[in-house]
Amino acid sequence: MKAQNNASIYSALAANLLIAVTKFIAGGFTNSSSMISEGIHSMVDTVNQVLLLYGLKRSHKKPDASHPFGYGRELYFWSFIVSILIFGLGGGISIYQGVNHIIKPEELGDPFWNYIVLASSFVFEGASLVIAIKEFNKVRNGQSWWSAIIRSKDPSSFLVLFEDGAAVLGLLIVFVFMLIGHNYNMPYMDGIASVLVGLLLVFASAI
Numbered sequence: 346m347k348a349q350n351n352a353s354i355y356s357a358l359a360a361n362l363l364i365a366v367t368k369f370i371a372g373g374f375t376n377s378s379s380m381i382s383e384g385i386h387s388m389v390d391t392v393n394q395v396l397l398l399y400g401l402k403r404s405h406k407k408p409d410a411s412h413p414f415g416y417g418r419e420l421y422f423w424s425f426i427v428s429i430l431i432f433g434l435g436g437g438i439s440i441y442q443g444v445n446h447i448i449k450p451e452e453l454g455d456p457f458w459n460y461i462v463l464a465s466s467f468v469f470e471g472a473s474l475v476i477a478i479k480e481f482n483k484v485r486n487g488q489s490w491w492s493a494i495i496r497s498k499d500p501s502s503f504l505v506l507f508e509d510g511a512a513v514l515g516l517l518i519v520f521v522f523m524l525i526g527h528n529y530n531m532p533y534m535d536g537i538a539s540v541l542v543g544l545l546l547v548f549a550s551a552i
Contacts, residue, residue: 353473353480353505354401358394360469361387361512364462371462375454378446379519379538380462382439386515386542387466389435390508393427397504427504428550436546443539450532456523463523467516474509481506511549515542 365387372380400423485493494503519538526534
């Protein structure tokens with residue numbers, strides 16, 4: 346199970362690390378708050394995967410004098426920290442940026458590179474989501490998805506699944522609202538997309 350969980354975490358880590366920087370660059374050049382929010386989303390997810398890997402490593406330490414029952418609870422602690430990061434850094438900052446761009450919308454630059462980055466990100470995030478789904482299917486043992494999540498003793502097995510699912514949905518939200526904003530000259534749509542991405546992250550962390 347450890348190897349399976351690590352496979353999905355490593356794939357998510359690689360995907361997020363590859364696209365976080367490109368989102369920030371594209372968002373900076375095109376003055377898009379939703380792309381910056383997506384960059385924040387990917388950066389937070391990257392940190393989350395590092396913390397999950399650290400938690401998994403710590404949870405497999407052998408019992409010692411200070412922890413006679415082992416370090417299994419370490420995984421729950423670091424999974425909790427991951428949820429806080431998703432809520433605070435990912436959701437909070439995205440909503441804040443979105444509200445600012447709704448109140449004071451700024452004219453967007455050429456969206457061409459935003460679309461390129463979104464398409465590339467969708468491929469990477471989609472591939473990572475497929476791997477996470479396959480790995481989760483291996484450990485749910487015929488249970489329904491929700492039952493497997495509720496009864497799971499390993500939060501890392503479904504946290505990556507939630508993160509990747511939220512990432513793919515967030516990309517679709519940004520694409521749709523960016524398309525509407527540019528085609529109908531409605532720059533505040535970019536801010537609305539950023540707020541929706543933030544709310545999506547808050548919802549994912551609450552689950």
